[in-house]
Amino acid sequence: MDKILYFPYINLPKTDWTVRTLLYYDNIGSIVPQEYFYSPEENYEAFMLELVQSELVIPIDPIQTLDNPWEVSRPFLHFLEVNQKRLSQRRQTFIEGKRSRIHLEKFSGARIHTGKFDGEIFYQLEQMGLARREEDNWYHVEKYTADHLMKFLATVLSSKLKMQPTTDNFRKRFNSGPNHNHKSKRETILANLIPFPEEIDFNKIRKFKDRHLDLLKEFRNRVEQIVLDDTIIEGTELFNVKLEELTLRKNELTAKMNESQIRNIIFGSVCGVIGASQGLLTAETSGVFIGGLPGFASAIHSALKIEKAENVIDQSGLKYLALVDKRIRLGKNHQVIG
Template sequence: MSNALYFPKISIPETPWTLQTLLYWNKIGTIVPSEFLENPYNLSPFMRSLVQEEMVEQIIPGQYIRESSFGDAFLAFIDNNNEIKRIAEKDKLRNTQRYIQIHLEKLSYVGEELIKRKLAWRGENNWFLVEETVGLRFMSYLAMVLGTKANFTPITDSYMNISSIISDTQRPRKAEQHFNRSKIRKRILKNILPTPIEVNHPLEILRFKEKYSDQLFNFRRYIEDFILELELIPEDSLEQKVSAFEERVAYEKEELSNRMRDRSWITLDFATLCAICPSTYQLFEGFASHDYGKVAQSIPGVIGPVWAATQLKKNEHPNSPLAYAVILEGKFNARK
């Protein structure tokens, strides 16, 4: 997939992680209730600018989760989870701050069912206040379902409180694999994809991605292929494999950066011109002696080599899958 679905919040945070994420995926989606389309000022200013530039797509949950099987699967998971049963038995939800707000359109009838289980209560307007553990698992589950239906890869800026087993109870292994891949992807990108120090406007990112779309495609495929390969690696060897990959990539990036830097400064002085095209001496001699016939005869022999030399810088975007990361670092003076 080339697009990502952000969760658990509606508005994407204005952070370095977001800039990096925008530079990696073609487009970011967020789960937005339909009423926000009519009132865009409910979104953060940063989020509105991303939507306006079509860098973020608003995914309306009500268009995808109308069937009852969506809620039934999650409720079955809740009812068979001993940790969540213990939370419900305490019945102290209202006396704590461990809850998150989730919109009615995301929950559908699940909201009322959670109230019956003492895991949520009604908030203002169309909002439910859901116990934190249950709420985060629900948002993970919702992102998985919507991502599958809308062809987006679910991503989040924090995995600290999110369980790996959050899909429907019939396919827990698939859910575990997916979120393991997501955590590894976040780690790898943090270490090898530079983060812009400052971006004045989201359009800068959009134009950069459009200009280097081929390099971005190759880079993302390179990373995603490696992450998929990790599913065949024993768990006790995973850390070693990822660390070795990061070290190799860091070395190859440095080598590639040096090669690109060496070829980006081309000095065409008289000696260099004479070396790459013998007609250069005849050209200068013609100008010196005002023999413009000799000048005319020399020009064709000079134009070709000079043009080829000046194209070295323009065409020095190698096929290396790491070229995108190197170009990005040079363009935005990014930090690793």
């Protein structure tokens, strides 16, 4: 897939992960509450606001996207209720203060009524001892429940929209399965091939992607050939040779494009908040999220039924990277912090 859906947060982080993601995928969506559409300047963080205004990130309202937003949540509640031992453990975790914040409007409309409101799922979570209303439209939710709730929503939405659910903070217990090695290989390749600027012109990136969309697809195909080839194992000599080959050919093409005549963006040094070990941990399929916890796969399957979500060496792909180097490149004083 060439489109991704970011979760669990509303705002994408200002890190190398985001920049590489912007340059690697055609479209990025983020799950956004309704009120953010009406007053973006008051709600988004400054970095995310620029991404939305430049149309590099598309806000997605789950209430407008899903046909049956309340009915879809029922399988998730059943998943919580069916295992009383796990439910009891999560209540204790919530009492101990291990919580995450979730916005009401990701699961309901904006209307709130006394005693009963559209966010019925939060009412039920409160009854289970797993959530508590905070201020405005935010809830504190027990951390494991919050993780699974956002994963559940992202998987259902991404299946509906033909996107890949993606996160920048992928904890190991939710990242098991056959796709783990693919994600790790993809991250290593992209971390070596795509530079991370601290200051960038988002409008310039938007125009760049629009102009070179065909080259982006070729580049992505070239990378995925290596990622999906299970005979090329990360850390082996063969993998290192493939990576060095891509890097050398990218540099050769960059040199041929006479980049000194192009006005370049000035970048600062890396601000490695995320670091090389975390970027681009993308799920090729929603199945990566649903293993390991009994009942979770069934909950997602039931929700999807409700929503009815059917549903030889050459230069190919490397010209895109050369153009990134030429128009969106690192300054001479760039330092990589490893």
